[in-house]
Amino acid sequence: MTFASYNFPDRRLRHRDNELWIDPVQDSDLYRADSSFRVRSPWVPKTTANPVLPGLFADPHIVHLDGRYYLYPTTDGYASWSGTQYTAWSSADLETWTFHGTILDHGPDVSWADNSAWAPAVAAKNGRYYLYFSGGAASGNTAKQLGVAVADSPTGPFRDALGRPLVAAGTYSGQAIDPMVFTDDDGRSYLYWGQGALRVVPLNDDMTSFDPAQVRNITPSGYNEGAFVIERDGTYYLMWSENDTRSEDYRVAYATGSSPLGPWTKRGVILSKNLDLGIKGTGHHSVVRAPGTDTWYIAYHRFAVPAGNGTNREVAIDRLRFNADGTIAVVVPTP
Incomplete structure (x- = not known):
């Protein structure tokens, strides 16, 4: 069996009398009233089978910028x-992803870090794009530090904005990794970071500095x-x-x-392994809302199926749903 595709630029597909018709376009009240196609709710993208990225x-940090979804993962x-x-990586529908190449490389692009490019996050403000990242200090020092890079496009190239760490190793207890920026409706942006201890601070308007106090x-x-x-x-x-990213x-x-600073009331676990599907190590997530809707998605990594581990992981995306009382429903990880 073979198939052929045809374009009908002067015709319109519509539903009439329980059948699909390819009719000539007619801009008339009768033509429009005769079609039973109706837009009942905004279209939102749906995900295909996981993983969503090859390799x-x-x-993964997922964000919607300038009409497209972007994913920024750790390699x-x-x-x-x-x-x-x-x-x-970018996508219009969360299904087909376009690779935009390397946007920052610790080797040639960051003077104070040459290893451990972990867990980036991207935020937009003032017409520019800010990449927050962690890295091991140069000269073999394994202590991690936080940096920030800036670009004029979501796909870079990004350049180190400070020429030094934004959060230097040892400044605070815990490991200086895993930055995340949340911007509230009032335009105030907050930086969160840390392993073992979680810290938050309001960012200054320049998005590259804050008051340590x-x-x-x-x-x-x-x-x-x-x-x-x-x-x-x-x-x-x-x-x-x-738990640890090496653990299933x-x-x-x-x-x-009640605010970006809390106080916080713990509610419980929303995403975990499903051994029946061979899914392990589901964590280090990010969340995005489809614009103009109350439809949310969660991007996360898991052990690569079937034989992955804590350093061989892949990116998945699933729906994030809310219960009627505003609590988050348990996420169903999909293969």
């Missing part, structure tokens, strides 16, 4: 997570790393990863609060 990637598959590059420790019980914050209907949701029990829990 080994982890720590995975390196011993001790020693990769140096960040890449960008305003740094707060908001570590919830069970927290390990990978904080992410959203707001919905006046409630703030703080989510994070529990790596998972996502959350709390709710």
Whole structure:
């Protein structure tokens, strides 16, 4: 059997009398009234089978910018997570992803870090795009530090905005990794980061500095790393990863609060392994809302199926749903 495609630029597909018709376009009241096609709700994208990116990637940061979805993952598959590059991917529908190449490489682009390009996050403000990232200090120092890079496009290239770390290793307890930026409706942006201890601070308008006196420790019980914050209907949701990324029990829990700073009430686990499907190590997530809707998606990594582990991971996307009382429903991971 063979198929052929045809274009009918002067015709319109419509439903009439329980049949599909390819009719000449007629701009008349009768023509429009005769068609029973109706737009009942905004179209929102749906995801295909996971993983959504080819190859080994982890720590995906998903965001909607300038009419497209973007994914910024950690490049995975390196011993001790020693990769140096960040890449960008974009999609109009969360199904087909376009690869935009390397947007920042610790080797040539960052003077103070040459390893451990982990868990990026991207935020837009003032017509520019800011990439927050962590990296191992140059000259073999394994201590992690946070940096920020800037670009005029979501796909870069990004350049180190400061020429030094935004958060230097040892400044605060816990490991300086896993940055995330949440911008509230009033335009104020907040930087969250840390493994073992979670901190938050309001960013200055330049998005590359903050007042150290305003740094707060908001570590919830069970927290390990990978904080992410959203707001919905006046409630703030703080989510994070529990356990170690090398464990099949790596998972996502959350709390709710009345402001980006809390106080926070822990609610429980929303994403975890499904051994019946061979899915393990579901964590280090991010969340995006389809514009103009109340439809949400969660991007996360898991052990590559079937034989992955804590350094061989892949990126998945599933629906994130809310219960009638505003709590988050348990996410069903899909193969």
